Amino acid sequence: MAADESFEFNDWCVGCGNFGILRSLELAIKENGMSYENSVLVSGIGCSGKVPHFVSEKISGVHTLHGRAIAFATGIKIANPLLNVVIDAGDGDTFGIGVGHFVSAGRRNLSMTLIVHDNGVYGLTKGQASPTLKRGEKTKSLPKPNINDPLNPIVLAISSGYTFVARAFAYDVQTTKEIIKKAIKHKGTSFIDLLQPCPTYNDINTNDRYKSRVYPLEIDYEVKDESETVAKMTAAIAKAYEQEKIPIGIFYENNLVQPYEERIKEDIPDYLENPPSVQEVALDGVAISDVSRLLLEKAV
């Protein structure tokens, strides 16, 4: 969206948890001082993918492809490492078609934030089971109970290398806002598993069910010395597997892992001052872009 466009008519269903996520994000954008000039929202495909259209704060946004939001965001952040990059993606988008990108992003640790709208279903396409729906659960539009085991987003994020891993609940706007603000300020890739009721297709994980089960997570989550890493990961993973009650908060944070942009800077010392986004790409019709330097240095 351009800076002078007003936000579009919102067509999410009444009672959708996406409203709570959108509100939390809008507040975080405002309180973090994010603007059209210094920030961009990147979304995938699905009900969740409409966030850049519906957000009321003036901020740049791009609605991309199913399962490819992380890939687009990675390109944007590498081209302009000074931007705040926030990704909004569905659970189907991130852990189904896009799961390879999810794992690869953890290994890089580029400074950007991934918010996953975790509703247990493919909402936009009428409620098929997403990779976070539990085995044996039969939501409204499934003909039979789900026969796949779910993946645990927190566990997958920690084992993939994410350096800020949290869970939030869509209707707890204050807590969610605070978690989003911290995630955006984090140096490295931050991930929030955002529990989102979908009243239209998920009649199991309802707002009431979540409200009776969520509680604030109190855990010493930050790795302050490398020797603590495995113990902190293990404690976070144990909490992530709790079933009856659902802890909400930050599970794991590690600021000792070098962010990807600093890894690039080791090879290209002026990368942050002279990133590809500020370079002339052509002179008199001849390409003069220096992107090739970045690609050659970082080819893997």
Ligand SMILES: Cc1ncc(C[n+]2csc(CCOP(=O)(O)OP(=O)(O)O)c2C)c(N)n1
């Ligand atoms: C390559 C591709 N495959 C399939 C689709 C169809 N499609 C659109 S949205 C969607 C599922 C979205 O589910 P999720 O990511 O969980 O988002 P939600 O709607 O629940 O927010 C699918 C499969 C598509 N747009 N592109």
Ligand code: SF4
């Ligand atoms: S289908 Fe579900 S996720 Fe999509 S807008 Fe409706 S309630 Fe929200």
Ligand SMILES: [Mg+2]
């Ligand atoms: Mg979904």
